[in-house]
Amino acid sequence: MSKALKQIHLAAHFPGVNNTTVWSDPQAGSHIEFSSFAQFAAIAEQAKFDFLFLAEGLRLREQGGKIYDLDVVGRPDTFTVLAALAAVTERLGLAGTINSTFNEPYEVARQFASLDHLSGGRAAWNVVTSWDAFTGENFRRGGFLPEDQRYARAEQFLAAAWELFDSWGGSARHDIVADKEKGVFLATPHAGAFAHTDDQFDIAGQFNVPRSPQGRPVIFQAGDSDAGREFAARAADAIFSHHGTLDAGRDFYADVKGRLARYGRGRDELLILPAATFVLGDTDADARERAEQVRRQQVSGQTAIKFLEHVWNTDLSGYDPDGPLPETDPEPGENTIAKGRASVRMHRDPLATARQWRELAAADNLSIRDLVIKVTGRQTFIGAPATIAEAINDLVQADASDGFILVPHVTPGGLAEFAGTVVPLLQERGVFRADYEGTTLREHLGLPSRRGEGQLAGAVS
């Protein structure tokens, strides 16, 4: 008997503040006005997506000491947009990144519990921890956190938040009685009581938001290090990963799912959802041509120079993007050219990267812009709708992922073509829902309910 087909999970990532988003496209709309978010959400919900995802940034990026002006700049507040979207959607999950460095557990827990109430159980939280003093300058608490404390902060933050989420009785014990005749509103004077002490937090008292429909929001984790994977296996409901290819995806999938048993969790209790970009066309050849055009829109000559500066760690504005790479070597030492950008830290050995790129450029006679287009990611999926549907299904059935978080490159309509052409094909194959079956995001994702009590298995404490 053949194995039953896995159901694919799909999510819609609102286009972000990097060069993936093509703001120069004539179709590009506002990334701030609420109507853009409402339109984006409507497309995703009509296509029966699991959830919509909003990233977060807490300081505008800078390069060479100046605010970076070539990409989309600025975004609204995550919680506020998600709560407003709850008013114009009915089933779509509402996920957002919220930083654990520049917030406190009591406040974040009540915001997520409130969002979960106000959306009827559709809230999800991507827990991230940043640690740079640069972002910290926008916050009264400052922000510097030694790198080795990052996961400790995130884990302890999450442990504290869970204690808060679980502090009110759920289905097994209704803390809210609201008996008008007897005059009893609360079953116990100690509703919401909590106490949490560890290296990062020393808090106690009573939480003031009753247990929400999902009990706890769905928890996402995005880190890729060993500590990050272990954290996810122990504590998260889903991983926002970056391994979208077959081999890398399968390795990552097997590694992380293999860690679950250690925490008494089943393989279905943690979903692996890589981010993915796409370019559709009427034919595969047409899509490839469009993909090339999109890449050139994403990497202008100026953008290519700025990107090269991340590695060279110095001002390269005098270079011609259509000319050859610099012959000088990158500046050694800590990267100081670009701030507020995680990708810069990925170039651990700039000298080696520069050498490799020069070789590549020499071999194919590439200009700076050509080189940057080549070395920065091409789209994950390129092809006619049937080609992309098959690729997505193959990756999921091969256990390279449980689905994808799709990042369109145009705001707000960039998902419409995918929704209109690829989704129906997946539905025909019986691997993607034709309609929502549940009402909460946990139900869409097939995750265990956290509504009741005694559900602390997998807790991080």
Place this chain on the structure above:
Amino acid sequence: MPPSSVPMHLAVALDGAGWHPAAWREPDARPTALFTATYWVDLVREAERGLLDFVTIEDSLSLQSSRRDGPDERTDQVRGRLDAVLIAARVAPLTRNIGLVPTVVVTHTEPFHVSKAIATLDYASTGRAGVRVRVSARPDEAAHFGRRPPPEARGDDRPAGQQLIAALLDEAADYVEVVRRLWDSWEDDAEIRDVATGRFIDRGKLHYIDFTGRYFSVKGPSITPRPPQGQPIVSALAHGGSAYRLIARCADAGYVTPRDAADVRAIVAEIGSALDAVGRAHAHPHLFGDVAVFLDEAPAAAVGRKARMDDRVGAEYRGDAAVFAGTPSQLADLLQEWHEAGLSGFRLRPGAIPHDLAAITRGLVPELQRRGVFRRGYEAATLRGLLGLGRPASRYAPPAARKDVPA
């Protein structure tokens, strides 16, 4: 007396099932719906039906309590609430004209987060956002955050308690300054999308706010562009001296708690002096009188209904604000008298919801309209517009480009 030529502004303060602690036990109360979106959407739509200027939504970072120093362990009253900013955001797309003014506790939160949250509420409501700032001297709220030592128990130590409040209010003024600077930190036309030069923004029109004060510093600029109103409305509740000073320093609207018309005149004068003292004599913040209201068509019915609720609690309801029980017409008399004594309008606290909210929108409002002192239709699309305020230019715009748009 002829009707005042200045129109009266009206707001309602929404809190749980109403301001009377037994309101949730009234026959038409919906205590099990308090934590649902539909409850709040229904209330704000009702307020909008009555053409009110705005609603405020109460909030706190602890369970409601009859005590000032911690939880009261009572189980016979509404306990628990949802985040007010998120309630306002959830309601925003489903309303069209009414202002949305959630409460924010500034003592334990980040001005950077709150600035972008209210800016975003302004986007989601297309120009109807405001915020009411509150300080917290509660030891239990401090313990929920664990970042600053809990305030000393105040007890009889009144001077120390007042000193603490004064410091918290001083900090609140800095907080509002940061929030406001962040709202201005993007000039209105900073987003240029200039394909020819490849620039999305004109970074010359984004500004570091470089705020450094006694309590904290914030660099800026905001991550959120300047909100539709430029400056959403900032408001605060004040019962006396140091809180009046906060209103004078930084608010567009203050909620005050007079007992009678003479009291109104005294408060207006005191805030006027405070404005002079801080060099903002030109500012003219709107002053709203807070009144808890119990309204019925017959005076005895209102008094009787309130008495029934009082009996259930075992004490007469007294708040920090005046309590009125009577007919919409009697209330209109009182409001007109206080309006003429110098208040811009009123923030009414419905004793029980939905009864007293509907009595405001369907009883009091028509009465005030008949008297020619309240609008018959929304005359502006933004909250600033409803309050007769123009749209200020960003403080960072160069003088030549600085165009305040008058009301």
